[in-house]
Amino acid sequence: xxxxxxxxxxxxxxxxxxxxxxxxxxxxxxxxxxxxxxxxxxxxxxxxxxxxxxxxxxxxxxxxxxxxxxxxxxxxxxxxxxxxxxxxxxxxxxxxxxxxxxxxxxxxxxxxxxxxxxxxxxxxxxxxxxxxxxxxxxxxxxxxxxxxxxxxxxxxxxxxxxxxxxxxxxxxxxxxxxxxxxxxxxxxxxxxxxxxxxxxxxxxxxxxxxxxxxxxxxxxxxxxxxxxxxxxxxxxxxxxxxxxxxxxxxxxxxxxxxxxxxxxxxxxxxxxxxxxxxxxxxxxxxxxxxxxxxxxxxxxxxxxxxxxxxxxxxxxxxxxxxxxxxxxxxxxxxxxxxxxxxxxxxxxxxxxxxxxxxxxxxxxxxxxxxxxxxxxxxxxxxxxxxxxxxxxxxxxxxxxxxxxxxxxxxxxxxxxxxxxxxxxxxxxxxxxxxxxxxxxxxxxxxxxxxxxxxx
Ligand code: PHE
Numbered sequence: 289x290x291x292x293x294x295x296x297x298x299x300x301x302x303x304x305x306x307x308x309x310x311x312x313x314x315x316x317x318x319x320x321x322x323x324x325x326x327x328x329x330x331x332x333x334x335x336x337x338x339x340x341x342x343x344x345x346x347x348x349x350x351x352x353x354x355x356x357x358x359x360x361x362x363x364x365x366x367x368x369x370x371x372x373x374x375x376x377x378x379x380x381x382x383x384x385x386x387x388x389x390x391x392x393x394x395x396x397x398x399x400x401x402x403x404x405x406x407x408x409x410x411x412x413x414x415x416x417x418x419x420x421x422x423x424x425x426x427x428x429x430x431x432x433x434x435x436x437x438x439x440x441x442x443x444x445x446x447x448x449x450x451x452x453x454x455x456x457x458x459x460x461x462x463x464x465x466x467x468x469x470x471x472x473x474x475x476x477x478x479x480x481x482x483x484x485x486x487x488x489x490x491x492x493x494x495x496x497x498x499x500x501x502x503x504x505x506x507x508x509x510x511x512x513x514x515x516x517x518x519x520x521x522x523x524x525x526x527x528x529x530x531x532x533x534x535x536x537x538x539x540x541x542x543x544x545x546x547x548x549x550x551x552x553x554x555x556x557x558x559x560x561x562x563x564x565x566x567x568x569x570x571x572x573x574x575x576x577x578x579x580x581x582x583x584x585x586x587x588x589x590x591x592x593x594x595x596x597x598x599x600x601x602x603x604x605x606x607x608x609x610x611x612x613x614x615x616x617x618x619x620x621x622x623x624x625x626x627x628x629x630x631x632x633x634x635x636x637x638x639x640x641x642x643x644x645x646x647x648x649x650x651x652x653x654x655x656x657x658x659x660x661x662x663x664x665x666x667x668x669x670x671x672x673x674x675x676x677x678x679x680x681x682x683x684x685x686x687x688x689x690x691x692x693x694x695x696x697x698x699x700x701x702x703x704x705x706x707x708x709x710x711x712x713x714x715x716x717x718x719x720x721x722x723x724x725x726x727x728x729x730x731x732x733x734x735x736x737x738x739x740x741x742x743x
Contacts, residue, residue: 343725350683517611
């Protein structure tokens with residue numbers, strides 16, 4: 289497979305928006321607010337920001353290095369950089385992980401389409417909190433409807449992937465990301481102008497340090513990884529489409545800042561509204577699908593706000609499903625020497641299969657569990673709690689232990705044309721500190737730390 293005919297993103301803006309699209313997703317708008325709610329508000333946000341700064345940006349720069357240096361897909365990159373070694377495991381872990389994440393992510397993404405339809409037909413109006421809960425449960429445990437929406441969402445992703453890197457991914461991101469940002473700002477303004485919104489803002493902005501404990505720190509680190517799409521090969525794949533003039537350092541900083549901004553704005557959009565209507569901020573994962581429609585329906589023009597919100601969620605999810613799909617498509621296209629469209633068809637069909645089973649596991653297949661988890665939760669658990677931190681840790685180890693520092697520096701400074709301040713500190717952290725830090729998250733997520741410390 290030749291690498292010189294490879295696609296690249298066409299512009300600097302395209303690079304940023306496509307990569308921000310990969311990072312910004314359900315993780316920012318659904319998972320972040322619920323984690324903030326469950327972990328005590330502002331104190332969690334503060335630690336999250338520290339994690340983003342110290343861990344997120346350096347690891348993202350490292351993934352960009354691997355992708356652009358090799359100009360290959362997530363698995364091929366390691367074959368180019370460390371031929372004949374076991375390091376390619378990192379890439380396979382990423383490709384498989386992307387596949388499995390899509391297996392549940394596309395189901396949740398499909399739900400957003402159902403809620404968009406409901407908001408359009410006005411059927412969310414006039415419901416009580418109990419009715420919202422019951423309807424969500426009936427819908428998500430059903431057979432055909434959720435699978436149909438999942439299939440439609442995969443179909444939308446497929447169409448964009450088939451259009452290619454520049455015409456598909458880049459163009460779609462250039463339209464969707466600004467729209468997403470505008471909708472988010474409009475919803476924030478609406479939320480903070482509600483009566484008693486200040487209580488929600490205080491929850492977000494005034495840290496209560498007594499709430500900080502090790503589990504909060506570790507959850508914040510895990511969330512930073514998920515939100516920035518680190519450890520899955522997505523950033524390696526996208527950066528393989530970066531041109532040689534792309535500044536990897538500033539791109540990583542810009543993407544991280546925008547991703548964080550969206551997460552914080554999502555908090556500002558959700559919590560003032562939740563407090564204003566006297567709903568518990570600790571609602572958990574159902575915050576977005578049960579609590580929020582309930583909040584919106586109590587506002588004037590409720591249906592419209594619900595519609596706008598679920599369109600926002602669908603857009604954010606779509607730019608992430610594209611990036612996950614691309615990881616597997618690029619891998620099959622380049623490593624298995626098949627055409628891009630054939631690779632995309634296989635990936636979509638595979639994801640539809642996993643998606644259908646994980647959707648059914650919320651209903652008819654719910655009694656089939658492994659370790660108490662149904663298939664949907666199992667995919668979530670295996671990817672977010674095992675494959676992602678493992679990938680992140682190994683990526684740091686790979687660059688810290690295996691890559692020649694001169695090559696690393698040359699790539700990150702565009703052959704010495706841009707500066708990299710604190711390069712030695714960065715290289716030292718990659719080699720020792722981050723693998724250990726991420727190893728700790730990993731052990732904690734698996735519950736092994738508690739077992740080791742006997743807590
Ligand atoms: N970062 C995405 C989100 O916040 C999720 C994701 C994880 C996407 C890993 C790609 C890879 O929703």
